[in-house]
Amino acid sequence: MTMASTRQQIHRTAVDERGAALIVSLILLLIMTIIGISAMNSARLEVSMAGMMQREEVALRKAERALVVAEEYVEVTPGPFDEMSPGHYLPEDEVDVSVTDWSDIVRKVKSEEIPDLSAEDAFIVEYQGEVTLPGSALNDGGDTIPGDKVNVYRITTRSETEGKAVRIVESNYTKLYNPMEP
Incomplete structure (x- = not known):
């Protein structure tokens, strides 16, 4: 191989490359x-998920606060339970919270001017x-004395945020039975 042919070969390879x-x-x-x-889409999805989790946390805190307000409302509501009041139900009423018209409940409850x-x-x-609690004391005959009576309520609260995060919280609440209340 000559020097000229080697140069031509190197030149051809460089042109092809x-x-x-x-x-x-x-x-x-x-x-x-x-x-x-892909990285931008992933980051946008992460920000969206973080925002939704924050809205869900706010909705849960608001539902728990509404539960405290509802328990205070039950505690200060005197007399027998009135099924004619908005948002009140008796045991024979079937309440399905998944199909309840909550907007109507909100309107009625707000008309009762419940603070907070x-x-x-x-x-x-x-x-x-009404439930009678088991007694703990014994009378002279050795029989147990019945305990106090309590009224049992199931309270269901619902809260929604601007981002449409919804939380429903439910609790059982007991209130000491007092037949002397008006």
């Missing part, structure tokens, strides 16, 4: 663009009945 370098660099640019777009209850919060009070 210029076109390949352009194609390889375009392919790498395309791959990097796809990775960048926002427009997106509502509660339902279901009277479960």
